[in-house]
Amino acid sequence: MSAQIGVTGLAVMGANLARNLARNGYTVALHNRSVEKTDALLDKHGDEGDFVRTETLQELVDSLEKPRRVLIMVKAGAPVDSVIDQLEPLLEPGDIVIDAGNSHYEDTRRREAALAKKDLHFVGVGVSGGEEGALLGPSIMPGGSRESYDSLGPMLEKISAKYNGEPCCRWVGTDGAGHFVKMVHNGIEYADMQVIGEAYDVLRTAAGIEPAEQAKIFTDWNTGTLSSFLIEITAEVLAHTDARTGKPFVDVVVDSAGQKGTGRWTVVSALELGSPTSGIAESVFARGLSSQRGQRELAQEILQGHEGSVDLPEDFVEDVRLALYASKLVSYAQGIDMLTAAAGEYGWELKLDEIASLWRAGCIIRAELLDDIMKAYAAEEKPANLLLAPAFAESIAGAVPAWRRVVAAAVQLGIPVPVFSSSLAYYDGLRRKRLPAALTQGLRDLFGAHTYNRVDADGTFHTLWGEDRSEVEAVDTH
């Protein structure tokens, strides 16, 4: 029996993707560096579909129909290079190597270019949805050549999550585009979780609403514009009581948030692209600060807060909902803006409506909002920024007074709300007629002759600060 696809790397993600493929009718060849994982999968789930057991990569390759499709699902980083190096001499021109792990998009670009020289297709695929998604239908973001998608796309679309029957899988662009889009997805996920955390903190600290009560509020919010997987599970976590102590679960968990690195990658990449992705950056920094437990303990003894008191408006809960909505929207706008910047930098023809459509089901940031975002970018006239799409410009404007009240109250009460406040600053920065960047330019010209442009004339200028302060035309070298 020849298999339609081979999977190498059968830890939880690879095993679940292999099972998903088999459950959807494909014959799947199985391989893992150590054969125990292959046999464990076959023992437990061998009856779920047609599997071919292999012990070596040569056996795996020999078991596949041509052109071959080999999906690598091993630990990201050096192991992916090692598996590619072993596979490459066993393959033939036209074969497709797929990396569906969380690889950095620059690695994917490098690997794609190297394998293209050998006439092999290398497809970096972003997969979101965790273990359960991999088994039941993840959101899938494939890159690589357009041609490879003709052979691979139908399989990936079949095993992907569906939103109203539409697959959450589309070819997003060449070489590393798939992994880039997945990286930004993860960055948005960081921001989404941080704004939820800020809403929880404000509701608890400013308004004294206990977790169990907040669970009901989040359940209610999940029926409106905030409806999403993360809001749904927030209600679940807040409603949970610790069996050992009888306390709210959230009170017995150490308040240091971990990270595996994709948020950091997003911020590094945003900085390199010059894309103002402040919400995602603040989310990554917030996790970093939460993890500095030693410094935090000392600061609790030493640093004074001088918190004031605040008269909260009657419908403060609704204010917080609106602040959360507006800040979340800004994070999505910034993430999407970063995609636009990357498309220009790497020559990807990213279709923003299609990318938003992929995130509507299967992935961690799945949300009703994404359907509206998709529609905004499907419109004939594409918005220059998500916030400028007519529907969103209107909805965020409606949230602004509440957003300002919540940020002001949090500041007065000493509650850190880095994403609520930086998102509001981004919003104001975007809409402000004059920014103090004019003064920055003046300073740069004085200390470094960096030159400036004038509002009333074309050209580039420099003031002779050390001489008579007259202005001269300059050649712009920056």
Ligand code: NAP
């Ligand atoms: P993992 O723990 O990242 O990796 C374990 C697998 O990699 C095992 O099959 C292991 O083989 C293999 N491996 C490690 N080093 C190897 C090497 N040098 N050569 C060959 N094989 C090697 O597995 P995972 O959690 O299933 O994740 C797989 C990929 O999916 C990762 O890139 C991960 O970031 C990504 N991902 C994970 C999730 C999730 O929720 N876990 C979600 C999305 C994406 P042995 O059994 O022989 O040790």
